[in-house]
Amino acid sequence: MPAVQETIEQVKLLDVDKYKYGFITDVESDLAPKGLNEDIVRLISAKKGEPDWMLEWRLAAFRRWLTMEEPTWARVDYPKIDYQDLHYYAAPKLRATATSLDEIDPEILKTYAKLGIPLKEQEILAGIRKPDGGDVLEEAPGGEYASGRVAVDAVFDSVSVVTTFKKELAKAGVIFMPISEAIREYPDLVRKYLGTVVPASDNYFATLNSAVFSDGSFVYIPKGVRCPMELSTYFRINERNTGQFERTLVIADEGSYVSYLEGCTAPMRDENQLHAAVVELVALDDAEIKYSTVQNWYPGDPEGKGGVYNFVTKRGDCRGRNSKISWTQVETGSAITWKYPSCILRGDNSQGEFYSIAISNGRQQVDSGTKMIHLGKNTSSRIISKGIAAGRSDNTYRGLVSANRRASGARNFTQCDSLLIGDQCGAHTIPYIESKNASAVFEHEATTSKISDDQMFYCLQRGMSQEEAVALIVNGFVRDVLQKLPMEFMAETQRLIGISLEGSVG
Amino acid sequence: MAEATRIRTKAEEALANHFAALASDDAAAEIRNAAFDAFLEKGLPHRRVEDWKYTDLRALVRDVPAPAQPAAFDASRDALARADVFAPLAPARIVFVNGFFVPSLSDTKGIEGDVEFVSLNRFLADGGSFLSRSQLDASESPILALNGAFVRDGAALRIREDAKVARPLEIVSVFAGSEPGLQTMRHQVMVGKGAEVTILQTFSGPDGVAYHTNVVSEVQVEAQAVVRWIVAQEEGDCAIHLNLLVPRLADDVTFDPFTLASGSLVSRNEVRLSFDAEGSSASLRGATVAKGKQLIDNTLVVDHAVPNCASREQFNSAIDGEAHGVFQGKIIVRKHAQKTDGKMMSRALLLSEEAEFANKPELEIFADDVVCGHGATCGQIDEEMLFFLRSRGLDKREAERLLIQAFLSEVVAEIGDEAVAECLDERIRRALGAPASVTVGEAT
Numbered sequence: 001m002p003a004v005q006e007t008i009e010q011v012k013l014l015d016v017d018k019y020k021y022g023f024i025t026d027v028e029s030d031l032a033p034k035g036l037n038e039d040i041v042r043l044i045s046a047k048k049g050e051p052d053w054m055l056e057w058r059l060a061a062f063r064r065w066l067t068m069e070e071p072t073w074a075r076v077d078y079p080k081i082d083y084q085d086l087h088y089y090a091a092p093k094l095r096a097t098a099t100s101l102d103e104i105d106p107e108i109l110k111t112y113a114k115l116g117i118p119l120k121e122q123e124i125l126a127g128i129r130k131p132d133g134g135d136v137l138e139e140a141p142g143g144e145y146a147s148g149r150v151a152v153d154a155v156f157d158s159v160s161v162v163t164t165f166k167k168e169l170a171k172a173g174v175i176f177m178p179i180s181e182a183i184r185e186y187p188d189l190v191r192k193y194l195g196t197v198v199p200a201s202d203n204y205f206a207t208l209n210s211a212v213f214s215d216g217s218f219v220y221i222p223k224g225v226r227c228p229m230e231l232s233t234y235f236r237i238n239e240r241n242t243g244q245f246e247r248t249l250v251i252a253d254e255g256s257y258v259s260y261l262e263g264c265t266a267p268m269r270d271e272n273q274l275h276a277a278v279v280e281l282v283a284l285d286d287a288e289i290k291y292s293t294v295q296n297w298y299p300g301d302p303e304g305k306g307g308v309y310n311f312v313t314k315r316g317d318c319r320g321r322n323s324k325i326s327w328t329q330v331e332t333g334s335a336i337t338w339k340y341p342s343c344i345l346r347g348d349n350s351q352g353e354f355y356s357i358a359i360s361n362g363r364q365q366v367d368s369g370t371k372m373i374h375l376g377k378n379t380s381s382r383i384i385s386k387g388i389a390a391g392r393s394d395n396t397y398r399g400l401v402s403a404n405r406r407a408s409g410a411r412n413f414t415q416c417d418s419l420l421i422g423d424q425c426g427a428h429t430i431p432y433i434e435s436k437n438a439s440a441v442f443e444h445e446a447t448t449s450k451i452s453d454d455q456m457f458y459c460l461q462r463g464m465s466q467e468e469a470v471a472l473i474v475n476g477f478v479r480d481v482l483q484k485l486p487m488e489f490m491a492e493t494q495r496l497i498g499i500s501l502e503g504s505v506g
Numbered sequence: 507m508a509e510a511t512r513i514r515t516k517a518e519e520a521l522a523n524h525f526a527a528l529a530s531d532d533a534a535a536e537i538r539n540a541a542f543d544a545f546l547e548k549g550l551p552h553r554r555v556e557d558w559k560y561t562d563l564r565a566l567v568r569d570v571p572a573p574a575q576p577a578a579f580d581a582s583r584d585a586l587a588r589a590d591v592f593a594p595l596a597p598a599r600i601v602f603v604n605g606f607f608v609p610s611l612s613d614t615k616g617i618e619g620d621v622e623f624v625s626l627n628r629f630l631a632d633g634g635s636f637l638s639r640s641q642l643d644a645s646e647s648p649i650l651a652l653n654g655a656f657v658r659d660g661a662a663l664r665i666r667e668d669a670k671v672a673r674p675l676e677i678v679s680v681f682a683g684s685e686p687g688l689q690t691m692r693h694q695v696m697v698g699k700g701a702e703v704t705i706l707q708t709f710s711g712p713d714g715v716a717y718h719t720n721v722v723s724e725v726q727v728e729a730q731a732v733v734r735w736i737v738a739q740e741e742g743d744c745a746i747h748l749n750l751l752v753p754r755l756a757d758d759v760t761f762d763p764f765t766l767a768s769g770s771l772v773s774r775n776e777v778r779l780s781f782d783a784e785g786s787s788a789s790l791r792g793a794t795v796a797k798g799k800q801l802i803d804n805t806l807v808v809d810h811a812v813p814n815c816a817s818r819e820q821f822n823s824a825i826d827g828e829a830h831g832v833f834q835g836k837i838i839v840r841k842h843a844q845k846t847d848g849k850m851m852s853r854a855l856l857l858s859e860e861a862e863f864a865n866k867p868e869l870e871i872f873a874d875d876v877v878c879g880h881g882a883t884c885g886q887i888d889e890e891m892l893f894f895l896r897s898r899g900l901d902k903r904e905a906e907r908l909l910i911q912a913f914l915s916e917v918v919a920e921i922g923d924e925a926v927a928e929c930l931d932e933r934i935r936r937a938l939g940a941p942a943s944v945t946v947g948e949a950t
Contacts, residue, residue, distance in 0.1 A: 423844070435884040437859075438858060438859055441886075446867070446881070
């Protein structure tokens with residue numbers, strides 16, 4: 001069909017080489033020597049000024065990692081990673097925990113400004129500079145941020161460079177800080193939860209992360225608190241030949257609520273960069289965590305050279321009764337995305353949700369999905385996954401829904417739809433549905449199609465141009481998921497989808 | 507190599523001993539050895555082998571009996587009497603007892619003009635060779651590898667071009683005797699251009715005997731042929747049943763396989779279908795009734811290698827007791843297979859606390875102009891439907907039975923041949939514990 005042919009052409013022209021975040025920031029870095037051994041683990045731990053128990057934890061993970069083999073079961077294909085050829089620690093030369101933006105290398109601020117993240121906004125900067133910053137935003141002119149305020153933790157290579165709104169958050173009792181700081185300031189809290197959702201021995205990449213994680217965010221929402229603003233982390237890989245291993249731990253205590261956003265970008269480099277993060281969420285009784293990701297790591301050039309390997313372990317534990325964890329992800333970047341944000345529905349009546357848009361183009365490979373593990377009674381989960389494959393990419397949904405013998409009344413609804421644009425790409429659906437309880441009700445449906453001629457014809461005969469028609473249909477295709485994104489990410493996501501599939505979205 | 511030094515399980519050890527004891531003087535010795543080597547390399551499949559994730563033969567198969575010996579005539583006749591699923595259709599019959607062709611129990615009257623038949627034993631003795639050499643590699647399928655190593659007999663069938671075979675043709679496999687044994691058969695079926703035929707395959711055997719059945723059917727369907735392939739698996743309750751169907755379809759073929767699985771302790775019904783030319787359609791369907799400690803596995807691989815083919819997959823399973831049901835279905839659409847239409851549905855009813863079901867419907871798609879979908883559900887009997895029937899005066903047991911029956915019959919009805927469907931419905935009623943004479947109509 002001509003419209004699709006045109007779309008293919010335009011996608012070809014506009015896709016990955018149009019990566020907008022591929023610049024390199026010229027800051028001096030403090031780099032650990034290449035290679036991985038116990039000394040490096042000790043070095044990282046020392047740099048962070050960690051207590052002994054943390055070092056021991058890391059070393060145990062490292063020793064465990066040495067005995068493990070890299071998994072190969074996923075539908076992704078990449079040359080063997082030389083783990084000794086990476087830097088495991090890179091930090092811009094500045095104080096790792098700046099309390100105000102003045103102390104931050106202007107180059108880094110420029111970087112974040114270029115990325116268009118809220119850090120750059122003057123009102124928000126003011127919010128940081130004022131010693132009693134708490135109320136500044138209500139006074140801020142324009143009102144734009146009075147409602148949609150976001151506290152940001154920006155992670156540059158291995159360290160967190162700045163965290164905004166700390167004071168206002170502290171007023172509400174919310175702890176939001178780099179995890180390296182939390183290990184020092186709230187060791188009991190960290191120790192109680194770290195590794196309880198994703199154990200240090202969980203899988204090859206999670207174990208590696210446990211040994212060498214450098215930074216990440218720590219969030220604790222106390223009992224009954226509804227976090228007054230969205231929390232956000234922005235990850236940026238800058239340095240050459242580094243791996244980024246951040247660790248995020250979010251704990252929502254009884255009856256609390258938090259919405260957490262995560263965004264990622266990296267410069268364009270010819271070599272591949274490894275990103276092996278671990279995210280752990282814990283929701284106690286009646287708590288709710290909403291975790292949204294817009295992942296836009298550098299996807300590599302159109303020939304598949306370079307790009308980020310995004311091998312991330314994300315898991316949420318609905319530990320308490322009536323708790324809820326919701327994952328929303330928009331995956332447009334990375335040469336390879338290989339992750340399954342999961343929910344362990346342990347508490348009775350707990351709920352898990354997974355909403356995903358995964359767009360692959362060029363030579364990108366995506367093997368992503370979720371796991372919903374129903375353990376408690378009357379647990380429910382919902383999976384909506386939209387995969388769009390274009391160019392020469394492969395886009396796989398892989399998911400597990402399981403009901404334990406005791407999970408009576410478990411309920412799951414899964415819908416995964418794939419859209420293929422062009423005849424060089426692949427879309428695959430591999431669901432595993434395992435029921436060990438008769439009262440569990442699982443429903444799964446999946447479709448794969450191209451934009452149908454009927455839909456196109458209908459739009460065209462209503463007077464739309466082909467581009468408009470494709471835009472309308474693709475927007476409709478992902479709408480279910482788009483609606484689940486927090487307002488703060490909506491605009492960015494729409495822009496990203498536009499960039500990733502420009503030509504079809506118009 | 508690590509694999510070579512792997513410790514064999516008792517069952518694998520038994521297989522090796524049985525294989526060594528086989529006379530190696532037949533014409534196929536070379537193929538047998540190659541097949542058994544292929545088996546030994548990987549051994550019995552286990553849960554870490556993706557295709558066998560839910561049917562861990564290494565754990566489920568404790569021991570393997572020696573190859574069965576031909577049974578005495580009386581015992582054979584008595585055993586055959588139970589394999590009467592399709593008796594109302596009065597089909598032509600090719601009968602195998604303990605894996606050996608028994609001419610005196612077979613009956614091919616009236617179809618000689620349309621169907622050429624020789625037993626595989628004769629076929630091989632006359633210099634014929636396995637089709638499989640050009641089809642599926644033994645190393646890809648442990649069922650095929652074991653079959654190649656131990657096969658003694660089977661049916662070599664050729665349906666003549668443009669033959670409209672009026673009488674259904676039944677291939678019956680029964681196990682006779684009270685001693686366990688291993689029966690291995692290979693059927694090779696060529697359906698000529700434009701031919702129309704219904705082939706029935708029945709499996710039956712005594713309860714309480716831990717015999718093994720391994721059967722591979724290779725079917726080559728030529729252009730414009732129409733084939734119904736109906737399997738009724740009613741093996742004895744201690745049997746291990748491994749069944750592999752490998753159809754290859756030429757252009758404009760209609761090939762509709764159906765499997766009713768209610769017997770055996772462990773069974774795997776695997777279909778690996780490939781479309782070799784355009785314009786064909788295949789409907790793969792099945793109904794499963796499992797109870798006790800049964801494990802019944804339906805695994806499909808449907809390979810759309812060419813454009814313009816359609817496939818339908820529909821499997822309904824009712825799982826009771828501590829039984830496990832497995833459905834694995836994979837639709838592959840290769841790069842140039844545009845205009846493929848594939849729809850797969852697997853539904854399971856769990857009827858008891860201990861029943862389990864694992865569903866893995868896969869789509870693997872490399873072409874863009876396709877319409878493919880799959881659905882999978884798992885749950886228990888709808889309370890409202892149950893209430894409706896009970897409010898009409900049915901007791902709970904009867905109401906449940908009716909609903910399960912209706913659930914399974916829904917797929918049976920899709921076969922599109924009322925006489926065949928009636929035979930299968932009757933067996934489903936029996937498997938669900940209803941008295942044979944009570945029909946749905948009378949029960950209300």
